[in-house]
Amino acid sequence: MxxxxxxxxxxxxxxxxxxxxxxxxxxxxxxxxxxxxxxxxxxxxxxxxxxxxxxxxxxxxxxxxxxxxxxxxxxxxxxxxxxxxxxxxxxxxxxxxxxTTRASAGKTGALSGRVLDPLTGQYMANATIRVVTADGEHRADAAGERGEYRLIDLPAGEAQVTVSFTGFADRTVPVTIHSGTTAQLDVELARSGEPAATQVSEVIVTGGFRDGDARAIMSQRNAMDIKNSLSSESFGSISEGNVGEFIKWMPGVDTEGEGDDTVRYVRLRGLPPEYTSITVNGVSLAAADGNAGSSTSRAFSFEQVSLSSIDAIEISKTVSADVDANAPAGTINLRTKRAFDRKGRRIVAQVSAVTHSDLWNHKITGPADGRRDGKALPNGQLEYSDVFFNRRLGVVASISQSKTYSEMEQAYYPRSYEPNAVSPDPLAVTTINAHMRAQETSRFASSLTLDFKATDNLILSLATIYNTAYLWSGQRTEVFTTGARTYGVIGDAATDFTTRRPDTSIGVTAQSNMISKRGDGLTIVPSFEYQGRRFVLDGNISYSDSNSRYDPLGDESSIFSLVNSPAAGGNFTAKRDGLGKQNWTIVQTSGDDWSNPASYTRQTAAIVINSQDGRSARTELGGGALNLTVKAPFNFASVTFKTGLKAKRAVYDYKNERVAHQYRYVGPLSVAQFMTENSSPNELSFDGLDIHYASKSGSPKLYMPSNAKIGRLFLDHPSSSSTPSRRRTTIPPSSRTRVTSRRTPTPPMAWRRRN
Known part of the structure; x- marks a missing residue:
């Protein structure tokens, strides 16, 4: 050192x-x-x-x-x-x-204009403007978000203007600055190594990822803080609506999920997600998620948010004057497209379909019971952008719909490293868990942005975003209990063994959870921007509301889970190729047959259900901001000063009422009959993990309860605490018949709320 x-x-x-x-x-x-x-x-x-x-x-x-x-x-x-x-x-x-005589007082003027890529119609934000004045002075500036620039106090006379942009050839244009007036100079750039653009009536040339990378580089060069930028041309259209799928590829970004490859939370610089701020055009966006409750209230969930019409993603590792100071990890800002960012009308339509290999096999899979209809899931996006009233009003509207299907196979097996008298092996597998998740995800997003140029210096804007997301997931697990440390096993307790538990003890457990998660959000942001001679003043008022709820019974007529998962006794053999392998082969050797639903009575003296998941969350954000940017042209450089004020109000509401929705079955069926009547037709397959199992009769299909059938049974037969439904019929007085009411017959009571 x-x-x-x-x-x-x-x-x-x-x-x-x-x-x-x-x-x-x-x-x-x-x-x-x-x-x-x-x-x-x-x-x-x-x-x-x-x-x-x-x-x-x-x-x-x-x-x-x-x-x-x-x-x-x-x-x-x-x-x-x-x-x-x-x-x-x-x-x-x-x-x-x-x-000194040429630069006398009153003999200065100004220069303004816009920088345009004529092939795409895109105005070039952050383009570098260099001016050599009539007095030989060198001045420089950067174009704004709409490609606009303005330099003041330039000596009157002939000047040379040079415009630069990464990936484009520099262009130098002479201009005359007149005293007391503003000269207008719009500059069109051509790509390096290509001839100057010419207008062609029947051909439209659009930029690709190279243009997107160039825009990102220029944005990073002119940023006041340390920033990484990714433009829409680089990552393409967000067909699935989850912006987190693209953010995860940027430097310094790590993501969190739940095993299904869906990005839920984002971490910057190794810090937890709650220390990262997510904004849209600099405004905080609400994203409620009832999954983990209030412990993640500050973390932004990408799973519940669907966005379209994104122009660029900006990740700032340091704090500047116009962002919240409560994000020590950094800020991720999503910039949406604006009509004033380009010249002319733009209409983009995209239609696609998504499929999955498991939709084409012969097995019955999916979150619900029975085979899914259709092999392809439709997706689409429509975007419209135009300007009206002599470029005074700009409109950008977009809608997108996406639907995906995924299946995930997972195996995990807890181990014990504490040998004892009945199990002297240094390593023993205690349970083998074969988990399968079949999941459908659909997202819808719509946005509308209006920009009105009230004067040459004042722009009034209104941005609205509405999004909704729905996740329907069936999560099923077969749990094989070895009892290695309690009863011992025959063979190697880590790789090749036969259990020797009493047949009355639990050998396999069938766990089934149904997740139905719906989230929606609405964001409204009116804002303004005023450009003075030496400053820019902008401000906004924002409101963002997001809701998340888990309701499998209301959405899919399915219960969430059984409180005590069905279990059956019996022993089995388990073998794999080695410690680093997970290709288990499990075969039942004794006890009641695991493919028979009537065998699953070991853990269930009484049938108790969680009729509802019970989790919900709501986040409401409101506030306002005022930012002032001042440009001071010194001889050595153009220095930008920025300051701002911000007020913010946040409301977080989390609930978990699962226990309040527990009911005990008191109907006429025995436990064995109940399991038999409510058996799922779906087949769990772990071919991707090379895991295979068979019951004592050789059947590869083990029992799994049907949450959907139990849900319909619960809805058809209300609990003893439910209020019987009434149907009232009113007959007009002209018919001279009195008003009557009758009580509908009450179905046999099959459920009782658990105390």
Whole structure:
């Protein structure tokens, strides 16, 4: 550490010494008195420096004679003494002169315009604008989000404007700045190595990922903070609606899910998700998720949010003045498309279909009971963008619908590393869990953005986003209990063994949970932006509301789960190829046959159900913000100052009422009869994991309860605490019949609320 600091200090001293020597170097001069037009080039040649001066400032100016050996700067000041010429900028090897008479008060103007890619009609945000003024001064600026730029206080006269953008050839255009007025200059750029754009009536050329990467690079260059940017051309259309699927590929990003490859939470720089802020156009977006309750209230769930019409994704690792300060990990901002970002009308339609290999096999799978209808799931997206009323009103509207299906096979087997007298093996597998999840996910999103240019300096905007997502998931697990540490096993307790539990103890358990999760959100953001001569003032008022609820009984007529999962006794053999393998082969050797529903009575003295999942959540965000950006053009650079005010109100409401929806079956069926009547026809398959099992009779299909059948039984036969339904019929008085009411017959009571 000490050596490193010393090296830095020595390097800094060397630079200062070299610069000091360059400034103090003396030269021998022999320049007679003459017109400045010839004297300045002769001086630059003898001094070995570069001097920039407008020709019109030198016209009619005579300089003094300079002879003898002296310092370069002292000699230059002697040369131009008594003339209107002054040193405007000294950069060591480059010196700029300007005339005080030419730059007199009142003789300045402004320059404004937009930068356009004519092939795509896209205005080029963050394009670099460099101006060499009539006085030889160098000025620079960056184009705004709509490709617009504005430079003020430019000396009147001829100027040279150079526009640069990554991936495009620089373009230099002359322009005349008139005193007291604003010159308008719109610049069109051509891609590097390609000829200038020409208008073709029947061909439309669109940009690809190269243009998207160029836009991202320019955005990062001009950012006030440390930022990574990804444009829509780079990641393409978000057909599935989950933006997290694209964010996870950006540097410094890690994601969290639940084993089904769906991105739910995002982490930046290794910090938990609750320390990352998610915004849309700089406004916080609500995303409720009742999955984990209030412990994740600050975390943003991408699973419940569906977005379309995204233009760019920006990840900021540091905090700037216009973002919340409560996100130490960073901020992910999703920029939506705006009509003023491009020239002309744009209509994009996309139609696609999604399928899955498991939809084509002969097995009955899926979250619900029975075979699914259809092999392909339709998806579509429509986007419309246009400007009206002489480019005063811009409209962007989009809708998207997506539906996907997935199946996940998972095996996990807890182990014990504590040998005992009945099981001396150092490693013993205690249970083998074969889990399968069949899941359907559908998302719908719509957005409408209106931009109205009230004046040349004021833009009023309204952005609305509505999204809904629905997840229907069947999660089924066969759990094989070895009893290795309690009863011991025959063989290697880790890879190849036969259990020797009593047949009355539990050998296999059939677990079945049904997840029906629906979420919707609405966001409304009215905003404004005012551009002054030296500043930009923008503000917004935002409201965002999101709801999430789990309701399998209401959505799919299915219960959530059995409180005590059905279980059967019996022993089995289990074998795999080695410790690092999971290709288990399990065969029942004793006890009641595991393919017979009537065998699953070991753990269930009474049948108790969770009729509802019971989880729900709501997040409501409201607030307002006011941001001020000031550009100060110094001689050495254009410096941007930014400050802002923000007020925010957040309401989080989480519930878990699962226990309140527990009911005990009190109908006429025995436990064995109940299991038989409510057997699922679906088949669990673990071919992808190379896991195979068979019952004592050789059947590869073990019992699994049907949550859907139990749900219909619950709905058809209400509990003793339910209020009987009434149907009232009213007959008009003109029929001279009195009003009557009758009670519908009450179905036999089969359920009782559990105390």
């Amino acid at each position: 000490i050596a490193y600091k010393t090296l830095l200090h020595c390097g800094a001293a060397a630079v200062v010494c070299v610069a000091a020597q360059a400034h103090a170097q003396a030269r021998r001069f022999d320049i007679p008195a003459q017109p400045a037009v010839t004297a300045i080039p002769e001086f630059a040649d003898q001094a070995q420096v570069q001097i920039i001066a407008p020709a019109r400032d030198l016209a009619g100016v005579n300089t003094r004679a300079v002879t003898g050996e002296m310092d370069v700067r002292a000699a230059l000041r002697r040369l131009i003494s008594g003339t209107p010429l002054r040193i405007a900028r000294d950069e060591g090897a480059i010196i700029t002169l300007r005339s």
